Amino acid sequence: MNFEFLFNNFPELTITGLAFGAIYALIALGYTMVYGVLQLINFAHSEVFAYGTFAALWTVLALGGDAGVSSGRGIAILVAALVAAMLVSAAIALLLERVAYRPLLKRNAPRLIALISAIGASFVLAELLGLRDRVAGWFGLEESLSEYVSGARINRSMPTLLERKKLFSFFGYDVTVIDVIVIVAAIVMMFALDQFVRRSRLGRGIRATAQDAETAALMGVNSTRAVQVTFLLGGLMAGAAAFLYMLKIETTRFDVGFLLGVKAFTAAVLGGIGNLRGALLGGLVLGVAENWGSALLGSEWRDVVAFVLLVVILLFRPTGILGESLGKART
Amino acid sequence: MSTAVSARPKRGAGLKGRVVAMPKPLKITLWVLLALLAYALPLLEPPIISPPGTDFGGVLFTVTIYCLVALGLNIVVGYAGLLDLGYVGFYAIGAYTAAILTSFHANWPLLLALPVAVAASTLSGVLLGAPTLRVRGDYLAIVTLGFGEIIRLVATNTEWLGAAKGISNIDRPPGPALFEIPHLNWDTGTPLLDFNDTTTVLQFGVLDQIPYYWLGLTVVILMLFADRLVKDSRVGRAWEATREDEDAAELMGVPTFRFKLLAFATGAFIGGLAGALYASRQSFINPLSFLLLYSILFLAAVVVGGQGNRWGVLVGAFLVAYLPERFRDFADFRVLAFGAALMALAIFRPEGLLPPRRTVRAKQMEQEIDALEEGAETDGETSRA
Numbered sequence: 001m002n003f004e005f006l007f008n009n010f011p012e013l014t015i016t017g018l019a020f021g022a023i024y025a026l027i028a029l030g031y032t033m034v035y036g037v038l039q040l041i042n043f044a045h046s047e048v049f050a051y052g053t054f055a056a057l058w059t060v061l062a063l064g065g066d067a068g069v070s071s072g073r074g075i076a077i078l079v080a081a082l083v084a085a086m087l088v089s090a091a092i093a094l095l096l097e098r099v100a101y102r103p104l105l106k107r108n109a110p111r112l113i114a115l116i117s118a119i120g121a122s123f124v125l126a127e128l129l130g131l132r133d134r135v136a137g138w139f140g141l142e143e144s145l146s147e148y149v150s151g152a153r154i155n156r157s158m159p160t161l162l163e164r165k166k167l168f169s170f171f172g173y174d175v176t177v178i179d180v181i182v183i184v185a186a187i188v189m190m191f192a193l194d195q196f197v198r199r200s201r202l203g204r205g206i207r208a209t210a211q212d213a214e215t216a217a218l219m220g221v222n223s224t225r226a227v228q229v230t231f232l233l234g235g236l237m238a239g240a241a242a243f244l245y246m247l248k249i250e251t252t253r254f255d256v257g258f259l260l261g262v263k264a265f266t267a268a269v270l271g272g273i274g275n276l277r278g279a280l281l282g283g284l285v286l287g288v289a290e291n292w293g294s295a296l297l298g299s300e301w302r303d304v305v306a307f308v309l310l311v312v313i314l315l316f317r318p319t320g321i322l323g324e325s326l327g328k329a330r331t
Numbered sequence: 332m333s334t335a336v337s338a339r340p341k342r343g344a345g346l347k348g349r350v351v352a353m354p355k356p357l358k359i360t361l362w363v364l365l366a367l368l369a370y371a372l373p374l375l376e377p378p379i380i381s382p383p384g385t386d387f388g389g390v391l392f393t394v395t396i397y398c399l400v401a402l403g404l405n406i407v408v409g410y411a412g413l414l415d416l417g418y419v420g421f422y423a424i425g426a427y428t429a430a431i432l433t434s435f436h437a438n439w440p441l442l443l444a445l446p447v448a449v450a451a452s453t454l455s456g457v458l459l460g461a462p463t464l465r466v467r468g469d470y471l472a473i474v475t476l477g478f479g480e481i482i483r484l485v486a487t488n489t490e491w492l493g494a495a496k497g498i499s500n501i502d503r504p505p506g507p508a509l510f511e512i513p514h515l516n517w518d519t520g521t522p523l524l525d526f527n528d529t530t531t532v533l534q535f536g537v538l539d540q541i542p543y544y545w546l547g548l549t550v551v552i553l554m555l556f557a558d559r560l561v562k563d564s565r566v567g568r569a570w571e572a573t574r575e576d577e578d579a580a581e582l583m584g585v586p587t588f589r590f591k592l593l594a595f596a597t598g599a600f601i602g603g604l605a606g607a608l609y610a611s612r613q614s615f616i617n618p619l620s621f622l623l624l625y626s627i628l629f630l631a632a633v634v635v636g637g638q639g640n641r642w643g644v645l646v647g648a649f650l651v652a653y654l655p656e657r658f659r660d661f662a663d664f665r666v667l668a669f670g671a672a673l674m675a676l677a678i679f680r681p682e683g684l685l686p687p688r689r690t691v692r693a694k695q696m697e698q699e700i701d702a703l704e705e706g707a708e709t710d711g712e713t714s715r716a
Binding site for chain 1: 408414462463465466470472473474476477478480481484485487488623627630631634635638663664666667669670671672673674675676677678681682
């Protein structure tokens, strides 16, 4: 137990933990919304995130971003990368809904089968990324795209476009501009999503479908549309998370989604699945607890801390910290 | 229309009816012959089935381990309806206990370590189940997933458990060298006895894995009998009642929590046994043998085959374990193809390849009701017109 290390680095551990937690939370939104509406673990959501990281990486490469560009140009490239990541992730999420879920929902298949379908989709998507050089080879594009598809199974890193400038000091830890961007962006997006689901017409449709799909359909809610919008929103958030992840970590690989997905799902359950604010809280708690725990016990115990925390919280609060429900009235 | 609906089930019942109608001695002979064929399979090395370039006996042993695991997980997922995403944790506990006792910290013979390994994993099943089985449905899935990962990470990080290097020199089962059996050789297109390629009966060696396959197959057959007895007993009915409607079962006097815990412990028992056998065959284990991916593959085996039907899950286990080995030529695209197959199966055969009779009956009834309702609607419309 290395208490000294924990206390000496407490501010740093907390801030970086919050930044990680914010990324977990953004991914967790996708799990939590789909679960709230369909009571289904969208196992393939991790791949939605993974494709987002690659969309960001490829956009930066395509626009010629490298460490030398001026800061104005660098920021423009980053904005483009954010937009690309969100669009690609949203497209993948919608594709998933169309191919892997809708045929099952139509037949009223058992929920476990939907999980198997999602697992299959997740394997297919991850392997397509991992074999992207071969896939490009089928079209004879291996040479011309080599910058994008080479090293398909190893880590690929993104050039640093944003200097890690110190913004202010927080009890002795120099908070960088990246930490601030990650945390603030995540919270702003969460707030926007929360307001959208609470106030807009489509959001009301989603909540109604989550409460009782059949009655909602009778009341004129287009439930297919509501499910689509749910996947779309989850995809957009995962894309934003992917961009922020690339900003902070700067490397990705074809199976990056797996661990992040498991952690994000853990965060969703921790906060109370189906609950948007719960996802934020769960993500932040998980990120910070992981950082503190790994400081205390050694970084190799990081994931163990996360899972033990989950098991312990579920034992004492079986529906997560804030309790479940996207539709509020559902018990 | 009613003839069309009721004519359907009869076709399936024809072949089955003929088998059921056979006299008992004939049936038993048939089963014994099938079992003998299964035992002899690695010696026959039939050309298309036997995967090129790899040891057929080893592949078949892997298949039996998957079958064993699938039977165990079927009790948890198929009978009791508890979604377990961390089954590999029990498998790991069985394997690690056997490894520690026979090689790493003691020198026990395998036959002595095996019961301890099984007891340890059963105990872990009870310890995990007692607090978590009160949590419902999908939460249980994520808690068990967490459990599986915790076991693996603890093994990776603890020197006492061999850390990332793993444990080697795990004991093999004892076996006398009795006599040698030649394999068949199909190189010329016709089967020939090949006396250069022989298997020494009951010598559990490094190179020849066929005796392991026989051991695994024997355990699977024993488990099938046990499974049948349990499923048809009061316990099996209680599990199914709990799965179908927990509240109703509780009201009818079924102590659901106790039965769920029993299902969990039984599943852990079989998982631990499979893990210990696997460790003994490999003679070497490290944490990479117990990734979350395996939990998912095990679950896929159960669901693909048809959860709740013991023959179904055997078929599923066979497919999940065997197909990737058979199609090693496509090495890089294996996982991709497997994922696509899972999706296709889920979409086109959501009840699994061999669903239990109950599910088939329920589905037929649903179709009949749908047909009747549709008929009533069209009648109503015509009368209105």
